[in-house]
Structures are given as structure tokens and as C-alpha cells.
Amino acid sequence: MKTPAELSVLGDVEIGMRSEADAKLVEDFQGGERLTDTPPPKKRGIRLVMIVPPMLTFAAFIGAWYLYSATKYDIAAQRRNTLPYPHEIIREGFMPWWDDTNGFKPILEYMWPTFKVTVVGLAVSIVLGISFAVLMNFSKHLERAFFPYAVILQTVPILAITPLLTQLFGEQFGVRLVVTVLIAIFPIITNTLFGLQSTDRLHHDLFTLNHASRWTRLRKLELPSALPALMAGIRIAAGGAVIGSIVADFFFTQGDKGIGYYIRTRQQRAAERPEMFAGTIMATLFGIVMFLIVGWITNRAVRNWHESGRRR
């Protein structure tokens, strides 16, 4: 059973929304005519119920962080270093905001190559991944010929084959791109293939009755119906691409070095640990931003017709 306290909180939010909707209705009627039968759209914007739960978990997380940091005191270094306090990371990792050698600006400069590798890698993964899936969808034989190797792409420990990769692709942009694609392409291939093969059987009959060619069927039926699954694949791949480009920095040291290099070179000395965490936080934020951008595009692409789209 709900406690009275809970009820009153929910009640407040509800009433607030309703009165707005009512006001809109009154406006519509005062105009002399109702234009539509549908209720006025709910106010978009950010509502309290949307931001309170994530804020609470964030507060709990920061609290746990301080608690853990407080237990780890390094006597030799005279500081809490395994996990610095959040405010230490801001003060020593991110500050000063705009200086050529310290703080935020160098981190930002290291982010640029990471950004390039991630975005190009994701784009290449999308193009290649969809192409492979389409090919495998064309014939069962091609699927049998290629799919096992797509799985191998995903399961091979990339770290173990870095010497081979260096030999093949050098140590610069190219090899970073390859590592990123190796990680990001699998979810795109599998999701797209799944989507293509889940096309409704009756829809296929409909296209057969209209003498549709294989190409028309792909373009007007299979690809659109695979779009939601494909988008889910791209969302997973976006996170993978960020990880791939950062991991590549740990093993390949030539060319434009990204945030992974910044993090790796600051792992050893206790004094640089706040910088390491600052770099890690930036890399994480970057991953979140990529995920949100892809999510936004996904939503725009399918929201009109797919069940996952925003309810009207």
C-alpha cells in the first residue's frame, strides 16, 4: 500500500500537469472551436519525476566514492591516492581551466584524436556492418560462409594480436581505426541481420504478389523493417567504438595520441592520479555523449511508427 506521504507527492505532480492541460482546453474552447479531438500534448521539457531518481543515485555514488577514498591513505605519499577525492580530481586534474601544459586544456587536446578515431570507426563499422548483413541476408550460403567469422571478430582477444595488427596496419591512425571497427562492427552485423530476417512473412507475400525484385524488397521492405534493430545495434556499437579507440591508445604509440595515452601515462605516479581520473571522466562523458547522440538519431528515425517511439 502507498503511504500517504508518497501519495501527496505524486498528487502534486499530477495536479500540476492537469491544470496546464485544462488551461489549454479552456483556451481551445474560448477560441470558439476545437480543432482536434485529441487531448492537448503533454508539456515536454524536464519534469521533476524525471531528474530526481538519477540525481539520487548520483548522490549515492559520490557518497560511496568519498567513503572509499577516505579509507585509502597512502602514508609514503602523504595523500589519499588509490582513489582521490572527487574534489581533488577537479582541483588537480581539471584545473587550471585554460593552460597549455596542465589541467583541462591538454585533456581536451587529447580528446580530439580519440573523437576522430571513434567517429570514423563507427561510420566505417556502420557501412561495413550493414553491407555484410545485407549480403548474408541475400543467401543462406553466404551467411554460412561469413557469420562464423563475424563471431570470431568479436571473440578474438584483440590485445593478444596487437603485434600482428602493428605489422599489418602500422601504429598510427590506421591501426586505431581497425581496433575500433573490430569492436564496434559485431553488434551492427548481428542486429541488422536479425532485423532483416525478422521481416513479416505476410509482408513478403505482399511483395511477392506485386512481383517485387530482390532489390526492391530489400529497399522498401527489409531495410525499413530492420531499422529499429539496426539502430539498437548502432547504439551498442557507439559505446564499443569509444572503448576501442581508447584501448588502441594503450598499445599503439605512434601518430596522434588520444585520451587513452593521456590516461595510460598517468597511471603510475600517485601525484598524477587525479589527472588520470580526470582523463577517465572525460572519456566516460564522451562515451555518454556518443550514446545520447545515437539515441536521439534513433528516436527521430523511428518514433513516428515504431512502438519504441515516444507515445503521443
Place this chain on the structure above:
Amino acid sequence: MVFPDGTHAVDDVSFDVHPGEFVTVVGPSGCGKSTLLRIASGLEENTGGSVTIDKSSIGYVFQDATLLPWRTVQKNVELNAELQGMDKATRRQKAMEAIELVNLVGHEGKYPKQLSGGMKMRCSLARSLVLNPKVFLFDEPFGALDEITRERLNDELLRLFLHERFAGLFITHSIQEAVFLSTRVVVMSARPGRIIADYRVPYDFPRQHDIRYEPEFAELCGKISNDLKDAHS
């Protein structure tokens, strides 16, 4: 018709459907009614016997509305014409006419998920109407709808039938629907499907909605119902 797995779906079924005729096939579920339609349309190859049909001009209405969810009503109605290569201006014009014919004017810009079951089915009908088919095949199109919507769509389908004068072959398991729509009702037995009865429906077109309550109508429904009971035993 014998499927590769040995299922003997349709045995001895033979009848003609002429333009201006509306033949309905009723039978217990699994008696091969749908298979009959799939053979007639060319979706399935027959293993014996012959089908003579003008394949260039078939309208096929599925059990499900089979609308493409990413297309609006207008674009869905245009689909068949688009796939068969009708030019853009003509198919737009024809689609608008078909939408008017099925009473969906005002909903052209909506997506299927915004439509009710009945509206989806109308949209599906309109999609076939665009090509003015000479043969219309219906595979239990109203089976999933509620009674009220079904009767309304029956009325509308008859109106379309009078307007277009196609040859109609309709599959259903509703006896009342069969009698109301058809010039002729064919009753099939359980698998392997055979024709066990064949009735001519004595009503002229246009038919009024309330012939459903006339004694003659009920009597015919009763006969068919008895045939189906026998078919099962």
C-alpha cells in the same frame, strides 16, 4: 495439394468464379481454405490439378491488414501500384480515390499504429483497389475484428463489390458473413479439403443490412451450419 511434409491440404475442390460473382468458402479451421487462396494467387504451387486465373490483376486481402508500419495511410495505399510501376502522379490520384471509397478521408497522414483495427483493414482494402483488380481474393480479412466493425465492413465491401464488379473469392469461418456477402457459398470438409455443399444465395444486390434477420437468411445459415457439423464427424 500435398505439401512437402506430406500434409494433404486440399483434395478435390473445383469451381469457377466469374466477374460479378462473389464466392465464399467456409469450412472448419485447417481444412485448406487458405491454401486454396495461396494456390489461386500463385503464392503456392499446386501439386496437382489446375488453376486458371488472370494473374496480372489480382487483389489479395490478407488475414492481417499487412500495412507497412513506417508508411502513412496514403503511402500504404499507394504501395501495390508503386511496386507494379505505376507513375507517381497517377498512383497518387488513384490512391486518393480509393481512400475516399473506403471512407478514410482525413486519415491520409496517419501511421498504422494510430489506426483502429477496422481502419487498418479499410486501408488494406484501398491498397488493393488502387489497381482495379478483376479478381479479388480475401483470406479471412475480418476474422480479427469485433462483430460490429465486421458487419459494417461487410456492408462496405458489398458497396465496393457493386462499384467495381470484380470476381470475388472470400474465405471465412463466419457463416453469417458468408451468406450476407456472397452470390454463392461453397462448404468444405475437414482436411484433406473437399467440397461437400454448394449453395446459391437468393438475394439480389444491393443488399440491405437487415436481410440478416430474415427467416430465409437464417434457414440458409442453418443448413450450412449442419453441413459443417457433418464435415467434422
